[in-house]
Amino acid sequence: MNPEIPRITIADVGRHAGQTVEIDGWLYNLRRGGKICFPQVRDGTGVLQCVAVKSNLPEETFEKLKDLTQESSLIVRGKVRAEARAPGGYELDVESAEIVQRVAEADPYPITPKEHGVDFLMDHRHLWIRSRRQHAALKVRHHVIKGLRDYFDSHGFVLVDTPIFTPAACEGTTTLFEVDYSETEKVYLAQSGQLYSEATAASFGKVYCFGPTFRAEKSKTRRHLTEFWMVEPEMAYADLEEVKRVGEEMVLFVIGRVLENCLEDLKALERDVAKLEAIKAPFHRMSYTDAVKKLQSKGSEIQWGGDFGNTDETLLTDDLDRPVMVDRYPGTVKAFYFQPAPENPDLALGVDFIAPEGYGEIIGGGQRIHDLDLLLKRLDEHHLPREAFDWYIDLRKYGSVPHAGFGMGVERFTAWMCGLEHIRETIAFPRMLYRTRP
Amino acid sequence: MNPEIPRITIADVGRHAGQTVEIDGWLYNLRRGGKICFPQVRDGTGVLQCVAVKSNLPEETFEKLKDLTQESSLIVRGKVRAEARAPGGYELDVESAEIVQRVAEADPYPITPKEHGVDFLMDHRHLWIRSRRQHAALKVRHHVIKGLRDYFDSHGFVLVDTPIFTPAACEGTTTLFEVDYSETEKVYLAQSGQLYSEATAASFGKVYCFGPTFRAEKSKTRRHLTEFWMVEPEMAYADLEEVKRVGEEMVLFVIGRVLENCLEDLKALERDVAKLEAIKAPFHRMSYTDAVKKLQSKGSEIQWGGDFGNTDETLLTDDLDRPVMVDRYPGTVKAFYFQPAPENPDLALGVDFIAPEGYGEIIGGGQRIHDLDLLLKRLDEHHLPREAFDWYIDLRKYGSVPHAGFGMGVERFTAWMCGLEHIRETIAFPRMLYRTRP
Numbered sequence: 043m044n045p046e047i048p049r050i051t052i053a054d055v056g057r058h059a060g061q062t063v064e065i066d067g068w069l070y071n072l073r074r075g076g077k078i079c080f081p082q083v084r085d086g087t088g089v090l091q092c093v094a095v096k097s098n099l100p101e102e103t104f105e106k107l108k109d110l111t112q113e114s115s116l117i118v119r120g121k122v123r124a125e126a127r128a129p130g131g132y133e134l135d136v137e138s139a140e141i142v143q144r145v146a147e148a149d150p151y152p153i154t155p156k157e158h159g160v161d162f163l164m165d166h167r168h169l170w171i172r173s174r175r176q177h178a179a180l181k182v183r184h185h186v187i188k189g190l191r192d193y194f195d196s197h198g199f200v201l202v203d204t205p206i207f208t209p210a211a212c213e214g215t216t217t218l219f220e221v222d223y224s225e226t227e228k229v230y231l232a233q234s235g236q237l238y239s240e241a242t243a244a245s246f247g248k249v250y251c252f253g254p255t256f257r258a259e260k261s262k263t264r265r266h267l268t269e270f271w272m273v274e275p276e277m278a279y280a281d282l283e284e285v286k287r288v289g290e291e292m293v294l295f296v297i298g299r300v301l302e303n304c305l306e307d308l309k310a311l312e313r314d315v316a317k318l319e320a321i322k323a324p325f326h327r328m329s330y331t332d333a334v335k336k337l338q339s340k341g342s343e344i345q346w347g348g349d350f351g352n353t354d355e356t357l358l359t360d361d362l363d364r365p366v367m368v369d370r371y372p373g374t375v376k377a378f379y380f381q382p383a384p385e386n387p388d389l390a391l392g393v394d395f396i397a398p399e400g401y402g403e404i405i406g407g408g409q410r411i412h413d414l415d416l417l418l419k420r421l422d423e424h425h426l427p428r429e430a431f432d433w434y435i436d437l438r439k440y441g442s443v444p445h446a447g448f449g450m451g452v453e454r455f456t457a458w459m460c461g462l463e464h465i466r467e468t469i470a471f472p473r474m475l476y477r478t479r480p
Numbered sequence: 481m482n483p484e485i486p487r488i489t490i491a492d493v494g495r496h497a498g499q500t501v502e503i504d505g506w507l508y509n510l511r512r513g514g515k516i517c518f519p520q521v522r523d524g525t526g527v528l529q530c531v532a533v534k535s536n537l538p539e540e541t542f543e544k545l546k547d548l549t550q551e552s553s554l555i556v557r558g559k560v561r562a563e564a565r566a567p568g569g570y571e572l573d574v575e576s577a578e579i580v581q582r583v584a585e586a587d588p589y590p591i592t593p594k595e596h597g598v599d600f601l602m603d604h605r606h607l608w609i610r611s612r613r614q615h616a617a618l619k620v621r622h623h624v625i626k627g628l629r630d631y632f633d634s635h636g637f638v639l640v641d642t643p644i645f646t647p648a649a650c651e652g653t654t655t656l657f658e659v660d661y662s663e664t665e666k667v668y669l670a671q672s673g674q675l676y677s678e679a680t681a682a683s684f685g686k687v688y689c690f691g692p693t694f695r696a697e698k699s700k701t702r703r704h705l706t707e708f709w710m711v712e713p714e715m716a717y718a719d720l721e722e723v724k725r726v727g728e729e730m731v732l733f734v735i736g737r738v739l740e741n742c743l744e745d746l747k748a749l750e751r752d753v754a755k756l757e758a759i760k761a762p763f764h765r766m767s768y769t770d771a772v773k774k775l776q777s778k779g780s781e782i783q784w785g786g787d788f789g790n791t792d793e794t795l796l797t798d799d800l801d802r803p804v805m806v807d808r809y810p811g812t813v814k815a816f817y818f819q820p821a822p823e824n825p826d827l828a829l830g831v832d833f834i835a836p837e838g839y840g841e842i843i844g845g846g847q848r849i850h851d852l853d854l855l856l857k858r859l860d861e862h863h864l865p866r867e868a869f870d871w872y873i874d875l876r877k878y879g880s881v882p883h884a885g886f887g888m889g890v891e892r893f894t895a896w897m898c899g900l901e902h903i904r905e906t907i908a909f910p911r912m913l914y915r916t917r918p
Contacts, residue, residue, distance in 0.1 A: 051636065051685065053636075066716070066717040066881070067685075068682070068879045069879075085685050086638075086681075086682075086683060086684040086685025086686065086716065087636070087684075087685055113878045113879040114879055115879040115880060115881045117717075142879075142880070142881050142882075143850075143876075143879060143880040143881065145877065145878050145879060146877070149877060151878050151879075152878075166871075166874075167871075168676075168679040168871040168872075168874060168875065169679075169874060169878060171679070171680060171683045172682065172683040176683075177683055177684070180638070180640060180680075180683075180684075181638065183639075184638050184639045184640070187639055188629075188633055188639070191626075191629065195626055198489065198491075198525070200524075200618070200619065200622050201621075201622045201625055201626070202618060202622070202908045203692070203709060203907065203908060204908065204909060205707060205908075205909040205911055206644075206692050206694075206707055206911075207706065207707055207911045207916055208916075209916050209917055219659050219660070219661070220659070220660050221657050221658070221659050221669070222657070222658050222660075223657070223696075223706075223913075223916065224696075224913055224914075227916065229916050231659070238606075238908065238909055241606040241607075241609070241908075241918075242609060242618075242908055243524075244506070244610065245524060245609045245610040245614075245615055245618075246524040246525075246615070246618075247489065247505075247523050247524025247525055248524070253691065253692060254641070254644050254691060254692070256644075258661075258662075268645065268661075269643060269644055269645055271641060278504070278524065279504040279555075412581075432918075433604075433605075433606040433917070433918035434606075436604075436606060436607060437606065438581075439583065439584070439587060440551045440583050440589050440590075440607060441506040441507075441551040441552055441553040441580075441581060441583060441589075442553060442580070442581040443504070443553045443580050443581065444580075469641065470640045470641060470642065470643075470676065470679075470680055471642065471643040471676055473643055473644075473645045475661075475662055476662075478645055478646075478647050478661065478665065478667050479647055479871070480679075480870075480871035
């Protein structure tokens, strides 16, 4: 109504103390007395307590405000006042208000402060994301992704997006999603960009891809989604040790960003921040063989040659305050493309980073085979048709170099940062085998 | 061989003049004389001319270098010397060299300096990306994406990824890809994140999603891919004018980044940089109705009510040095969710940004319907089932606000920056209906 009143965001309110400003938002909560009411307004950047005094406002405005329904949209104008007792340190003394859309009493906002079941909340995910904890988790996700990209962009990596539509599988085929691509062709949704990144690393030296990946996970676990985002760096002229160095540096960089930008969000999530502050270099290092011994000594029934389950991963780290990098797995539990260890060709030069607090594997990577003959042998051993991998084989014919890389899933890492039990809260619209809506 | 010699990248060579360094790369080109040869080495960050003098090297090393095959991988060590005549201003006087993998004479690198057909090059895309022009285009793409993300991250937008697996279609269904999701369900690959971003904007105020989108484009045009990346900002409490303001600011921000970081790449692409430097605010503004009049006056057969084809878009901008924002299209050519113009409900509050030089529509966006009854009416008119849009309808019940946003395709924008005729060169592994390999 008054164009001279600046529209600001709640995040910026501290820079406008003493000024009359406009906030465009939604009613988050409301306390009321007879001649005063306290609408809490959220605008996506924060929540601000407003103070509406009956005697200072047109009667109609006060009446509308005091009976306003949760999540109604409104524009408030008023003076910003420092108030030590307010959550953010400021309050707004309302001078005028405009209700943009009043949520009907007969059809109220479905998510109330009372407890709701998970299915109900997931059915209302499009609204649930407005809730404080969900909002906080997605803000952390934003900073995790920005941290990852900034890390790679500032360390000489080139972003090269790899394709989603792929004719061949990188790993096993039981979890592939099939697409009716054309009348004559079926394709699959990528589970990893790695094979393609090996090609782009030979063009750019250091690359990363960062996009959604797809896995038809039948298991309903708290660690799996059918659609999740993964960052995958790949480096030419690099070995297993370089994967450990870069992975560790990257994890620390991102944790630094989260601690720098997300303290309020972590507080809303009741995250024990000290646990994140304790993550420092150097991470623990352990061979697969030693990890098996440690697990056995702690009562696990794992035998050498077996892969770790969730329980093993948790057991392995329950006495650790930082991630452990487990390397040199038996070649039999790893994919065809792993370079064998020089001291024992039955071991693969792969490494998994296992996060503490039961968050499990956050990084998987290693050194790839660069020798043509060995690659051909492995393809045959894994019954993978050479024709499907012709271009991948070419990389070993034309300027092959030792190279290595890794993948990290955004959701699991974000869950760790947030201290969330289930990764479904780390993505706006999670997809599971029995959940494709909203 | 000598751990004290620092491994550097060619991009950094200027900081090491007079020093002995190591470069790990590939043989890009080779000129030779009897007692001297000039291997040009590329490492992904640049190309460096090396000088190998027979009398300064072990005979075996010189012999290996002088007959080295294109794209063989090698490690060279030597002293960096400023050399005004060299392309990058520096040369390397080779002191030692190690061939990592020699490309066999019998099976030489397929892409030679001679001309190759497009199909041949596309079949060898995994190698073609090493060529100077392809490398340059993908570097520009990297900076376009980084520019876009940095713009939104620094202007209060929160990245909220929207789902790829979607039960319902945002636009027409003829170009949807269908996925066998589970035994009982089919889903579709997202063509846009917009509808979901409307939900997240109500949580965060200003959001963007940025991911791959999918369209089963049957037409074999130089402007279309089946898989392409799109950035889509969405803003609560925003209108059509705000879309124009943000879109213009964003385009200028990204062009600034490209000019700042990619001059060498644009040179390799023979791009007329003056054309990009000429892009300044304000962009041209024109109503759809005036655009139709202009086109008719230039000989187009378009009638009021029709959508612009590629030819019209080119004709509309052939006398312009910067983009034109065309707004207020007939509602009939736009999707169901457009807010009607207040002065004439037959017009949609949509805007397209048409780039000069024939690059066509780079941005499409507008203001969305925020009124519940109008949205329901439009869904019915478009024969879209309300059940499928129940959550989208909810957004109009619970705190609806005027909101607006737009989408921009990365590949088309990158093609414009690079001056490329076909967008297939702006993505590492382009997917078209008849091209899913490599």
